[in-house]
Amino acid sequence: MDGDLTRARLLEAAGQLFAQRGYAGASNKAICAAAETDLAAINYHFGGREGLYRTVLLKDYDQLVNIAVLDEIRARNCSAEEKLAATIALLVDRAKELRGWHGRVFAREILAPSPHTADLLAEAVPPRFRHLNGILAEITGLPPGDPALLRCQTSILAPCLMMLVLDRETPSPFQALLEQPAEDLKNHLTRFALAGLRELSHSTEWALHHAGNLQHPKAGRGHRRYGRHWPRHRPAPGRTRRERSRRWPNLPRRRSSLDPFHPRRLEPDA
Secondary structure: OHHHHHHHHHHHHHHHHHHHHHHHHOOHHHHHHHHOOOOHHHHHHHOOHHHHHHHHHHHHHHHHOOHHHHHHHHOOOOOHHHHHHHHHHHHHHHHHHOOOOOOHHHHHHHHOOOOOHHHHHHHOHHHHHHHHHHHHHHHHOOOOOOHHHHHHHHHHHHHHHHHHHOOOOOOOOOHHHHHOOHHHHHHHHHHHHHHHHHHHHHHHHHHHHHOOOOOOHHHOOOEOOOEOOOOOOOOOOOOOHHHHHHHOOOOOOOOOOOOOOOHHHHOOOO
């Protein structure tokens, strides 16, 4: 029990000092003094200074975006649009609730990447991205590996990430964003994201349709003879005015003045 308490004190003290001074500025001696432990405790519980910082960084990131909560959202029996709204609401709530050093260690790592960023990207980030990637693929109809989904994730996560890494203590124009009601932020970001995703979905359907891979859902049943891949708004072969005149030559048709057999062309020259 004493070991768990010492480990928790070290994590709390290291988190505060890493957030204030960064990885290079927070010494082991200062961390142990704040945690009221000896220097050997860092090596005993974390295997060294790098292990301590890595644990603090991963804990901070998990505090911001908890994978268990994301899995619960993904398993809900609701539409993909509702799951996206719940994910955005989770990120906005985390940004509004951040206190103390939580979030600031992660913010430092994003703004000034260190060698430990690779561990974060390799271990903690991919499961979160797969969660959002699956929701976006369901909304847009794109395959999960499509590069456009990565651009969509960037567009959706960038505003939330900015609120997460925003320094609460330094005055800036963006601090007014955090003072706005949480529901207004959630509704705005959700509507903004869904509008872009629906436009992308619509454009993708039409692009695939014109490439011959997919029929647009608004094209109807198509032509009765040429099937679903012939849209109603496009005349079928043999149904144009010229084709009708070839099939039924006795039908009257308009004659152009450029026709060599037009009466005006047959008049003798004066």
